[in-house]
Amino acid sequence: MPSPYNDIVLEHFKNPRNTGRIENPDGKATEGSPACGDMVSLYLMVDPETKIITDIKFESYGCASNIATGSIITELAKGKTIEEAKKITWKEASDALGGLPKIKAHCSVLAVEVLRSAILNYEEKHGLITSKEVTTEEIVRKRLKKVMNPIKGL
Amino acid sequence: MKRIYLDHAATTPVDPAVVEVMVSSLKDNFGNPSSVYAEGRTAKKSIDAARAQVAKAINADPREIFFTASGSEADNWAIKGIAMKNQAKGNHIITTKIEHHAILHTCQYLEKHGFEVTYLPVDKDGLISLEDLRNAIRKETILVSIMFANNEIGTIEPIREIGKIVKEKGIVFHTDAVQALGNIPIDVKDLNVDLLSVSAHKIYGPKGIGALYIRKGLPIDNLIHGGGQERKKRAGTENTPEIVAFGKAAELATEHLETNINHMKTLRDQLIKGVTERIPKVRLNGHPQKRLPGNANFCFEYIEGESILLSLDIIGIAGSSGSACTSGSLDPSHVLLAIGLPAGMAHGSLRLTIGKSTTPEDIDYVVDNLVGIIQRLRAMSPIDAD
Amino acid sequence: MKRIYLDHAATTPVDPAVVEVMVSSLKDNFGNPSSVYAEGRTAKKSIDAARAQVAKAINADPREIFFTASGSEADNWAIKGIAMKNQAKGNHIITTKIEHHAILHTCQYLEKHGFEVTYLPVDKDGLISLEDLRNAIRKETILVSIMFANNEIGTIEPIREIGKIVKEKGIVFHTDAVQALGNIPIDVKDLNVDLLSVSAHKIYGPKGIGALYIRKGLPIDNLIHGGGQERKKRAGTENTPEIVAFGKAAELATEHLETNINHMKTLRDQLIKGVTERIPKVRLNGHPQKRLPGNANFCFEYIEGESILLSLDIIGIAGSSGSACTSGSLDPSHVLLAIGLPAGMAHGSLRLTIGKSTTPEDIDYVVDNLVGIIQRLRAMSPIDAD
Numbered sequence: 001m002p003s004p005y006n007d008i009v010l011e012h013f014k015n016p017r018n019t020g021r022i023e024n025p026d027g028k029a030t031e032g033s034p035a036c037g038d039m040v041s042l043y044l045m046v047d048p049e050t051k052i053i054t055d056i057k058f059e060s061y062g063c064a065s066n067i068a069t070g071s072i073i074t075e076l077a078k079g080k081t082i083e084e085a086k087k088i089t090w091k092e093a094s095d096a097l098g099g100l101p102k103i104k105a106h107c108s109v110l111a112v113e114v115l116r117s118a119i120l121n122y123e124e125k126h127g128l129i130t131s132k133e134v135t136t137e138e139i140v141r142k143r144l145k146k147v148m149n150p151i152k153g154l
Numbered sequence: 155m156k157r158i159y160l161d162h163a164a165t166t167p168v169d170p171a172v173v174e175v176m177v178s179s180l181k182d183n184f185g186n187p188s189s190v191y192a193e194g195r196t197a198k199k200s201i202d203a204a205r206a207q208v209a210k211a212i213n214a215d216p217r218e219i220f221f222t223a224s225g226s227e228a229d230n231w232a233i234k235g236i237a238m239k240n241q242a243k244g245n246h247i248i249t250t251k252i253e254h255h256a257i258l259h260t261c262q263y264l265e266k267h268g269f270e271v272t273y274l275p276v277d278k279d280g281l282i283s284l285e286d287l288r289n290a291i292r293k294e295t296i297l298v299s300i301m302f303a304n305n306e307i308g309t310i311e312p313i314r315e316i317g318k319i320v321k322e323k324g325i326v327f328h329t330d331a332v333q334a335l336g337n338i339p340i341d342v343k344d345l346n347v348d349l350l351s352v353s354a355h356k357i358y359g360p361k362g363i364g365a366l367y368i369r370k371g372l373p374i375d376n377l378i379h380g381g382g383q384e385r386k387k388r389a390g391t392e393n394t395p396e397i398v399a400f401g402k403a404a405e406l407a408t409e410h411l412e413t414n415i416n417h418m419k420t421l422r423d424q425l426i427k428g429v430t431e432r433i434p435k436v437r438l439n440g441h442p443q444k445r446l447p448g449n450a451n452f453c454f455e456y457i458e459g460e461s462i463l464l465s466l467d468i469i470g471i472a473g474s475s476g477s478a479c480t481s482g483s484l485d486p487s488h489v490l491l492a493i494g495l496p497a498g499m500a501h502g503s504l505r506l507t508i509g510k511s512t513t514p515e516d517i518d519y520v521v522d523n524l525v526g527i528i529q530r531l532r533a534m535s536p537i538d539a540d
Numbered sequence: 541m542k543r544i545y546l547d548h549a550a551t552t553p554v555d556p557a558v559v560e561v562m563v564s565s566l567k568d569n570f571g572n573p574s575s576v577y578a579e580g581r582t583a584k585k586s587i588d589a590a591r592a593q594v595a596k597a598i599n600a601d602p603r604e605i606f607f608t609a610s611g612s613e614a615d616n617w618a619i620k621g622i623a624m625k626n627q628a629k630g631n632h633i634i635t636t637k638i639e640h641h642a643i644l645h646t647c648q649y650l651e652k653h654g655f656e657v658t659y660l661p662v663d664k665d666g667l668i669s670l671e672d673l674r675n676a677i678r679k680e681t682i683l684v685s686i687m688f689a690n691n692e693i694g695t696i697e698p699i700r701e702i703g704k705i706v707k708e709k710g711i712v713f714h715t716d717a718v719q720a721l722g723n724i725p726i727d728v729k730d731l732n733v734d735l736l737s738v739s740a741h742k743i744y745g746p747k748g749i750g751a752l753y754i755r756k757g758l759p760i761d762n763l764i765h766g767g768g769q770e771r772k773k774r775a776g777t778e779n780t781p782e783i784v785a786f787g788k789a790a791e792l793a794t795e796h797l798e799t800n801i802n803h804m805k806t807l808r809d810q811l812i813k814g815v816t817e818r819i820p821k822v823r824l825n826g827h828p829q830k831r832l833p834g835n836a837n838f839c840f841e842y843i844e845g846e847s848i849l850l851s852l853d854i855i856g857i858a859g860s861s862g863s864a865c866t867s868g869s870l871d872p873s874h875v876l877l878a879i880g881l882p883a884g885m886a887h888g889s890l891r892l893t894i895g896k897s898t899t900p901e902d903i904d905y906v907v908d909n910l911v912g913i914i915q916r917l918r919a920m921s922p923i924d925a926d
């Protein structure tokens with residue numbers, strides 16, 4: 001690896017898009033990675049009619065690729081409907097950045113997780129989920145496991 | 155872009171005078187030092203001279219200096235060599251929680267093979283307690299290995315006092331002095347140490363050459379078996395150019411020790427003052443006084459080490475972080491955890507280590523820029539600053 | 541005085557092109573390859589390139605190449621790493637009587653720690669018998685280590701055939717190819733080897749850098765524990781300048797392999813012809829055909845190796861002897877004893893090893909002078925020549 005990060009990642013690190021906080025967001029979530037102790041928060045505004053994400057912002061307590069993936073995920077999600085946004089994968093996020101070092105794959109997983117959690121939070125708040133699944137410790141563990149080990153072997 | 159290198163604890167640039175002797179040895183002195191003909195004899199002679207230079211740097215006898223390929227090899231040799239040699243006597247080793255991985259992973263390996271290891275804790279400044287040490291000693295204890303100075307937080311351990319306690323009990327004492335050489339006066343005769351590891355690339359010598367001081371007469375198993383090099387203690391055709399280079403680097407380090415220490419201390423204090431006065435919510439890690447002259451290690455609340463590093467790198471400043479994110483491990487620094495930092499904080503450290511060519515202007519530039527970087531990163535952080 | 545260097549099996553002069561890349565790395569590429577900033581990344585990149593060059597020389601994947609500080613370290617690592625890893629499976633190792641001391645002394649060390657070692661005999665030419673090998677294999681056998689080519693007498697062992705036998709039994713196979721690299725084509729994919737040791741200073745690279753080829757996926761314990769370098773398999777800050785130099789040397793060796801082999805063979809045969817035709821009572825040691833292209837090893841009856849060596853040195857010729865009189869041991873060569881020479885004869889060998897810059901005139905000069913030297917020494921010998 002010539003540099004741990006390629007130019008796209010570096011650009012998103014230097015000039016992250018959509019950083020900050022939205023006051024009174026339609027949806028919000030914070031996720032942490034037990035793999036590295038990093039954290040990211042995400043805030044959403046959603047058009048009630050079209051279900052299109054109209055505004056999105058993130059905050060990061062994390063490594064450079066945490067910042068870069070936070071930035072790219074907001075770009076990817078903005079303008080999409082929540083159903084479309086839910087389908088964004090960590091691989092797409094990573095690819096949009098031109099690839100991440102292997103050990104950094106979990107950073108993109110973390111970004112995808114926080115987006116999905118924020119959408120879930122929106123759906124819960126707006127009664128779009130009828131039978132809300134109780135978030136047991138097991139579910140949290142299961143989610144975190146993915147964050148830790150997206151392509152095996154961190 | 156001008157680069158400011160502030161990672162001298164990781165490695166140092168090779169001094170031009172050292173490059174010179176190394177290149178000339180490389181070109182004109184290729185003989186196998188074990189050979190009897192002229193080429194071999196010349197090589198042998200230059201190795202002997204280098205051995206004397208390294209010996210002098212720590213006040214040892216040249217016959218007590220054994221060249222290795224690195225500080226890591228010296229550490230591995232000391233620990234495994236003593237453990238294997240004394241297996242019949244006992245199986246207990248004492249070390250600390252803040253050792254370099256060359257010691258820690260070696261000890262962990264021995265634990266898998268029937269040895270027991272006590273890892274002494276340290277206080278919030280990184281110092282071990284002599285009382286803890288005394289309590290940890292058992293009748294099966296065959297080795298105590300405690301580092302001279304820590305590579306991350308720079309804390310200097312009370313080696314002489316430790317040596318005294320260990321010697322009284324008749325136990326072998328090793329110290330990893332890789333960070334100490336060139337930064338603190340070292341006198342093996344005064345310190346009560348039996349074994350001491352050093353490495354050239356921390357004192358403006360080349361990488362890939364180190365040495366183990368072995369007190370005269372101390373029985374120790376070999377780590378690398380084979381030919382009769384290094385008085386039959388360490389096999390492998392001698393790395394003449396690097397040995398000669400280490401000799402030169404050691405000579406320079408000895409000669410300029412006081413000047414270098416004063417220079418580094420002044421700049422370190424300028425750096426610590428600048429950072430702690432101009433940036434809020436910052437913590438200095440390591441002992442405030444008993445620390446390496448060139449070491450400054452900070453934790454900035456609410457932000458992560460790698461992002462700081464990368465931001466510095468982009469504007470031409472090289473530093474390092476306890477967070478080993480990109481170097482193959484995501485674990486927070488074991489040293490920062492040992493001094494009691496919560497795992498979150500242990501990710502956010504920045505180590506800046508000063509060298510002999512660092513200038514006051516470099517430090518000003520770093521402090522000025524760091525203020526902005528920390529502000530920007532904190533503005534992005536989800537963790538509330540209140 | 542012009543010197544003629546005929547001890548290329550001991551070590552080789554560093555190629556000027558190799559010196560060049562090494563010096564430039566030494567001067568401009570001092571970063572710690574494990575660091576994330578620019579200096580570190582540049583160093584990392586140059587190491588990766590060198591790894592690919594070394595891999596290519598033996599047709600391995602770059603991820604199968606692990607740099608060490610010497611051929612000796614690679615040998616120690618292979619033997620101890622496999623032994624310690626497979627302790628639960630078995631405790632039997634097979635090697636030969638003619639291995640380099642880096643293998644022999646390591647095996648002897650393991651014998652003190654619960655392992656059993658079979659040392660296969662060799663025939664009068666230095667070849668092992670495949671039958672002996674088959675018979676020596678037990679169900680506890682965990683490792684077979686047989687050298688590719690012998691450093692003293694130059695005999696080349698049937699590595700591919702050995703590999704086949706060992707592989708069928710599911711045993712790990714290591715070969716010490718330190719003398720083979722640059723002298724024989726090596727293709728690890730074709731040879732059925734799991735581990736293979738090489739060293740740079742035998743192929744016009746610097747001393748103090750070697751490598752161990754480890755077949756992908758092969759479990760092996762570390763020899764040097766510590767930091768995460770070399771994909772966590774071999775700790776110690778990477779010796780960038782020497783690694784880069786090894787890469788260059790390997791590239792040159794690969795590129796010029798055929799030319800070098802032909803050149804050395806021609807001169808070797810000229811030397812053997814000259815010596816055996818013009819000097820009576822001389823014996824060529826090693827296999828007449830299956831031998832290293834640059835190796836000639838003679839026994840001159842009634843006289844002692846060191847005297848020949850010194851006589852040659854005085855007139856500017858550097859060679860070596862099986863008799864290790866001056867290198868700290870008085871034992872006759874274990875290799876010469878293994879091929880059945882009586883101890884008396886085993887003291888009297890002369891090894892001359894040719895390199896890429898040796899000329900036909902050098903050989904003529906050596907033969908002419910050797911005739912007189914042997915005559916003079918024999919005239920002094922009390923042993924009756926009849």
Ligand SMILES: Cc1ncc(COP(=O)(O)O)c(C=O)c1O
Binds near residue numbers: 389390613689716
């Ligand atoms: C066959 C063989 N194995 C191992 C070695 C050891 O290599 P090094 O000198 O790099 O330790 C040598 C040469 O010294 C050798 O000829």
Ligand SMILES: Cc1ncc(COP(=O)(O)O)c(C=O)c1O
Binds near residue numbers: 227303
């Ligand atoms: C305290 C300490 N011990 C050991 C080492 C290992 O030395 P080397 O890099 O020469 O293997 C280092 C530096 O890397 C160190 O700082």
Ligand code: FES
Binds near residue numbers: 035062064065106479
């Ligand atoms: S290392 Fe944890 S998010 Fe990147």
Ligand code: FES
Binds near residue numbers: 865
């Ligand atoms: S008489 Fe000198 S080595 Fe034997």
